[in-house]
Amino acid sequence: MSDPQRRCIATGQIREKEDLLRFAVSPDGILVLDVQMNLPGRGIWISCSQQSVELALKKGLFAKSAKRAVTVPENLVLKIDEALSQRCLALLGLGRKSGLVTVGFAKVEKALRSKKVSILIAASDGADDGKQKLKRIAGTLPVVDAFDNDELSQALGKENIVHASVGSSGLTKKITFAVSQLSRFRDHDDVN
Structure with a gap:
């Protein structure tokens, strides 16, 4: 049995969860990196690369995926x-x-x-x-x-x-x- 798969919001590729980064949105609307992949709420999945994160930021894909306004921390890539x-x-x-x-x-x-x-x-x-x-x-x-x-x-x-x-x-x-x-x-x- 293979690992569950998710779609990257930046590339559209379907990948194993281990190949992706998971984000969650806090109750007050702040985007949070979920390093342990266990925060509550709907996950936002993105390929594990700086380029994918930068593309998602540029196109506003975090808010689009969350279907709500999202506050993205400054210097997210860093x-x-x-x-x-x-x-x-x-x-x-x-x-x-x-x-x-x-x-x-x-x-x-x-x-x-x-x-x-x-x-x-x-x-x-x-x-x-x-x-x-x-x-x-x-x-x-x-x-x-x-x-x-x-x-x-x-x-x-x-x-x-x-x-x-x-x-x-x-x-x-x-x-x-x-x-x-x-x-x-x-x-x-x-x-x-």
Whole structure:
């Protein structure tokens, strides 16, 4: 059985719910990103890309879809990016607290060599030589480089985090999905 599908208000494409962002309208008429996809009310679904959101804003599609006046927050695209980033970092922090996340070059290298890693994390502002060495060892594993040293350090509760890895557990799927959604939002252009 496949996941429920919804129609994107910007592209008109029918997609799996996981490929879309869900918005809801608060009782006072404010458009709200529903990151967890569980807010009450009729959902407004849009492809997970900046271009789709920008098109919906330009054409007034949020209000049209809601069939009522909607107050759209200023800098919506930036706020969506921030919310998706914060969800990724919060999940990584949760993984660190549960012992799922390993930090530090030597420990990550050891975990990679023992095949106990599902995701490699590299700070976007880290030195290229260390990142490249770990990427070679990681092979086909997903590599997350969407966050800088400060963001990773704050999320993982240690200073100067450049290299980290995520082991395998149920939380790994959530982290993978959250990072994938952030990446799609930042990079994917599916507007025709």
